[in-house]
Amino acid sequence: MSSVSFKYVKKKYGDVEILHSISLDIADNEFLVLVGPSGCGKSTLLRMLAGLEEITEGQVSIDDRVVNHLPPRDREIAMVFQDYALYPHMTVEENMSFGLRLRGTPNDEIDRRVHEAAQILQIEQYLKRTPRQLSGGQRQRVAIGRAIIRKPKVLLFDEPLSNLDAKLREEMRVELAKLHQRLKVPIVYVTHDQVEAMTLASRIAVMEGGYIQQHGTPMEVYNRPANRFVAGFIGSPTMNFVSGYLEPDKDKLYFKNDSMKVLIPFNIPLPGDKIDYKSVILGIRPEAIFTERVLDKNLSDMIAVSVEVVELLGHRKNVYLTCGSDRLLATVPASFASAPGEKMFVWFCLDQLHLFDKTSGARIS
Amino acid sequence: MDSMPDRYAKELKAQKRRQFIWLACVHAILILACIVSIYPLLRIFSVSLRPGDRLISTDLSLIPAGASFASYANVIKSTFFLRWLWNSLVITAATSLIGVSLASTAGYAFSRFKFPGNRLGLTLLLGTQMIPAGMLLLPLFLMIMKLGLVNTYLGMVISYSVSSLPFSIWILKGYYDTIPRSLEEAALVDGTTQFGAFYRIVLPLSTPALAIAFLFNFTSSWNEYLVARVILSDSSRYTWTLGLFELQGQFVTQWGMFAAGSIMVTIPVLIVFLYSSKWLISGLTLGSVKG
């Protein structure tokens, strides 16, 4: 039905290139999240799709129709803004029906659709109020209502949950997921919060510095990050990174540095222009570091560490460890008993190791 | 020897007394200043109440003996006073409407669009304030004369319409700058054109600034004297400023009628000014706070 595609899209402000040749396809009914730190270009990309920014080079198409030169109102899109952008001088009802009224939709049709959308978003009792009289969460719902009422081909969201408090954010995430199931239009969603990305997306595009660093499902991005940046950005708490080198020992390959020696259980290419065995980075997630010898996991040899700080989260503990000159974070069950200053041993789960080239950051696999 | 609490109580009393004396002085000076401020107006009011046979006198009392409203009736009947008010009203209303309309669109363009000449235009607007008063009057008069518009409403409106434009554009631009652009973007996505977003969203939200600009236009045209003096020569076409000035000549002063006319014009102006002054001050700072 609807789909969106970016082909070699570039954006320049004067001589400065913000987005470098972005190509991306969004299938029908997909929930694509553009995620990345501030300044990576994700909002710019979204606004170019909306028609609020000029496209310097490349093509943007909606439904196989090139929309580069179309003004926003001809693109059949709808957008939810970070500050909701509700018209202060209109009631909720008027806000929602504004687009329909502009197109000359008959009044009874307008009424019907307003009530339909209000019902979905549970804002029926606010229809006669003005935005000033609503809370942040309610305003957000009205903004969403205004967007869905026109039955657009693509729904755009620009960091819609950033202005809400944590609890509301959780609630709205669930609402958005349900909305997507119900509406069956592609959604392009921009956020800097990787939790939102992981929970809402059917596919994620991680962006940094004007490039798409990785484009894939949440599982792919989580389990097989394409480079060090994606590995460090996705997942909370952040992945641990340790510098070292690779050394073959008999017929096995080991990652070594001053404080550890870890077996690499998978095959990697030979050293050459792409990979330098002398400088690599080992990545391991906090939940893949074990403080006890668990039998059903493929574990490395033990590694000597000392405990720095222990934080109790309730059901788990965050344990900060020093290993030589490196610092590691491990998440462990709350039964963990060691105290700061103690020396102990940990084991890495070999199935959850990641290797990255130190200079380029690319994944080695 | 006094104990601590006693000494403290004494000191507190002395302090309170000092404060009281100080505040009393402050009030006294302020009251004196107020009297100086409004005395001329009160005097005009009392002159307007003087009975017909004692129009010129050295009596300083505020409500003269035998006070009557004869002067008010007089000025309305025997001069073109009402006509002058009507002339002023027509010219001022037309000028203000034109001025505010032109400024509203121009201010929006300066606020929202980056076009060559944006900065230059704003600087030029500022520069117009540097032109000495009276410098443009002569050429303006000659132009109006050549167009055959001397003594007409149109001539006056043309002369007044752009004098408040720079200030109005500044005020409106400053206010527009405070309206978030996401509102217009939402309107664009909803289906308006760029101008439609201006007309349907930004303009309705700018009523405070528009009111200030209108008020400013209105008061500067309403109270204007010099340009009117140059362009209008027919007594029935005068604005009220010219009319009143005629009533107070150097040697022959129609004191009573002048006073009555003055009061009738001043009271509405004062009411409007005082009512809107809060707006005016906050409006002047609105633009500057947001830069």
Next chain:
Amino acid sequence: MNPLVVSLAEVVQMVCFVGWGVLLFELYLYIHFNKFDEKWYFPAVLIGVPVSALVFAITAEGADLPGGVIGAILAYAFVFELFAAPFFKYIVRGKHSLAYMMIAPGFVGLALLIAYPLVFEFYLSFHDLKLTTLKMWAETGTLPFVGFKQFKAVFTLPPLSEVTFLQLLGRTLWWTFINVFFHVVGGFCLALLLNQNIGKMRGIYRTLLVIPWAMPQVVAVLAMRGEFHSEYGFINVMIIRLVAKFPFLAHLGIGPVQWLSNHALLTCTLINVWLGIPFMMVIILGGLQSIPSSYYDAAAIDGASAFQRFWNITLPLMKPVVAPAVTLGTVWTFNNINVIYLVTGQAGGTEQADILVSALYKAAFTFSRYSYSAALAVVIFALLFVISVGWLKFTKGSESAYG
């Protein structure tokens, strides 16, 4: 016919005329910005623009325009369009069309009513326009060229009858300085007083104190002028009564003063100070109220006296508020024709109170020395320009000194 109906008809006609002009202009811009790529662009505008210019002129003047004028309008418009049409088609190409269309009416108005008169004034200062040549100019549009003769006259001959340029200049500077000084000092004192803890009365005082500014200037100035009248004005009446009560004062030489004839400038100054203090007071009061009290509290704890607090906290923090107000006030005072003219301007009035701009006005409109006043205007403009540029350099320089 009932004059009210006549004037209403004139009003309607006026509104229609202005609206019609703006509409035509915007249509012109629209076609040039948005339709430049159409095949019919060039023929349409090269024919359409002269014709619509003619139509507009006819609606303005009536259909009885002489043939020469019709031809001139068509020719000028055609030639203009010959340059404008390709400019829009090849250079502008519709960029920023909405922006220009929105500022166009305002700026065209400014160009016609400020820029053009300015240029015309320069033109006049080099030509000879008097009552005798006025008729000639009205008919043919030409004037005899006289070079710098008028400028020489500005510096050597008095504009009116007695006072020379240098005297006027000195008087203007004195006038500006004294007025602004008392405006600021008076405004500051009143603002400080109003800022004290006087509770509800503050609103009432403030309202009453603002009245000289709120009143229409014509009424205010004429009312104050009335108080300086030698026989019936408040001031002289009080002096007479005082002297009657305390006869020894007469021996000291105190008696009723001929304010308007003998001390015109002083009278104008007093009136203008009275007029100008409220504006400064309001601005300064706003500034005072925006200074956080925590500064004063900290200073009080540090042991500063009231005067030290004023000198070290209030004054420096008020500078950014007071500076623009003083600049504005100085420009307004320098340019203040109103007060001087209203007090001294009628036939038989004195010249002794004139400042530069009021002499300019009187020279042009009371004495009909048109070209002279144009030259004087140019001189004053140059003066103001030099002062402004110098002032800007000075303030920029001191800004950079503070880093």
